[in-house]
Amino acid sequence: GESVGLHLPTLSVQEGDNSIINCAYSNSASDYFIWYKQESGKGPQFIIDIRSNMDKRQGQRVTVLLNKTVKHLSLQIAATQPGDSAVYFCAEIFSGSARQLTFGSGTQLTVLP
Amino acid sequence: NAGVMQNPRHLVRRRGQEARLRCSPMKGHSHVYWYRQLPEEGLKFMVYLQKENIIDESGMPKERFSAEFPKEGPSILRIQQVVRGDSAAYFCASSPRGGGTEAFFGQGTRLTVV
Numbered sequence: 001g002e003s004v005g006l007h008l009p010t011l012s013v014q015e016g017d018n019s020i021i022n023c024a025y026s027n028s029a030s031d032y033f034i035w036y037k038q039e040s041g042k043g044p045q046f047i048i049d050i051r052s053n054m055d056k057r058q059g060q061r062v063t064v065l066l067n068k069t070v071k072h073l074s075l076q077i078a079a080t081q082p083g084d085s086a087v088y089f090c091a092e093i094f095s096g097s098a099r100q101l102t103f104g105s106g107t108q109l110t111v112l113p
Numbered sequence: 114n115a116g117v118m119q120n121p122r123h124l125v126r127r128r129g130q131e132a133r134l135r136c137s138p139m140k141g142h143s144h145v146y147w148y149r150q151l152p153e154e155g156l157k158f159m160v161y162l163q164k165e166n167i168i169d170e171s172g173m174p175k176e177r178f179s180a181e182f183p184k185e186g187p188s189i190l191r192i193q194q195v196v197r198g199d200s201a202a203y204f205c206a207s208s209p210r211g212g213g214t215e216a217f218f219g220q221g222t223r224l225t226v227v
Contacts, residue, residue, distance in 0.1 A: 032214060043117075043204050043218035044156065089155055093214070100146055100169065101206075101216065103155035 010108045019077040021107045023090035028071060030092035034101070035064060035075045039086045047075070047088075077109075085111045115139070117207050117219035118187075125225045132192040132199070134222045138207030145188045146206045146216060147173075147180060156204060162188060163211070195226045 013019045025033065031052040036044035050057045050064045050073075057064050063076040073090050087108050091101040118137040126132050138145050143164050148156035158172040162182035173180065177195075182188040192199055202223045206216040 034214075036218075041220075043220045046217070049214070100158040100161055100172070101148075101156070102158065103148075105155050106153075 009105065010110065012110045012112055013080050014112050015080060015082060017080055019075075019080045019084070019109060021075045021077075021088050021109065023073040023075075023104045023107075025071050025073055025090065025092045025104065026102065027092060027094050028068070030094045030102075032093040032095075033064070033066060033073055034091045034093075035062075035073075036089045036091060036103075037084075037086045038089060038106070044089060080109075080111050082111050082113065085109055117142075117205055117217050119203075119205050119219035119222050121222060122220060123223050123225070125227060126195045127227055128196055129194050132195050132224055134190040134192075134203050134205075134224070135187040136190070136205030136207075136219060137187040138205075139209075139217055142207035142209050142217075144208045144211050145182050146208075147188070147190050148204045148206065150202045150204060150221070152201075159190070159203075168211070192224075195224075197226050200224055200226045 034049040035047040037047050038044045048059045048062050048064050050066050055066050061078045065074045077084055087106045089106045090104045117139055120135050124132055145162045147159040149159055150156045160173045160180045161169040164182055165184050177193045179191045202221045204218050204221045206218045208216040
């Protein structure tokens with residue numbers, strides 16, 4: 001399953017399928033990007049990050065892709081599990097600021113049994 | 114090593130009262146960030162503090178809101194004369210260095226103004 005982030009804030013996938021969550025970031029000068037997972041009633045939890053001099057980074061079951069040309073970030077989750085159900089946020093950091101995180105609006109991922 | 118601790122987890126205040134939200138950073142972390150989250154929205158930056166200093170408060174409303182991070186004790190976000198629009202989840206993040214990376218979030222304080 002695939003989301004278009006701002007246009008499709010919810011994404012439902014079958015357990016075991018791959019998920020793709022998209023994010024359009026705002027500042028072309030941002031140099032660091034992070035994906036967070038937020039479960040209901042909890043704080044954001046770090047998943048994976050990527051610097052602007054990279055276009056791909058892999059973690060355990062997750063891959064982040066960065067396309068600076070179109071200011072687009074995506075999070076790929078392999079073999080999605082019920083525990084992956086949560087809201088996923090991308091965040092960017094611009095080195096010219098005090099380096100606070102600027103968050104996107106989030107995508108709700110629901111994993112169907 | 115305990116994570117970022119926020120308290121209380123839930124806070125109910127009547128309009129016009131004061132709200133005090135506390136954040137104890139992770140051990141060894143001297144940088145604290147406060148964020149506000151409205152329902153079904155992303156987190157919005159409010160203020161960035163280092164021990165005894167406010168580094169950036171550009172996201173904090175000019176009236177009624179203040180923050181501090183004293184040499185000893187937790188960081189405090191204070192909201193005076195609360196209004197219904199202040200109802201939100203307030204999250205604190207801490208990091209060992211400035212730069213926003215390596216930031217760990219607390220579980221948040223959910224403020225409800227009645």
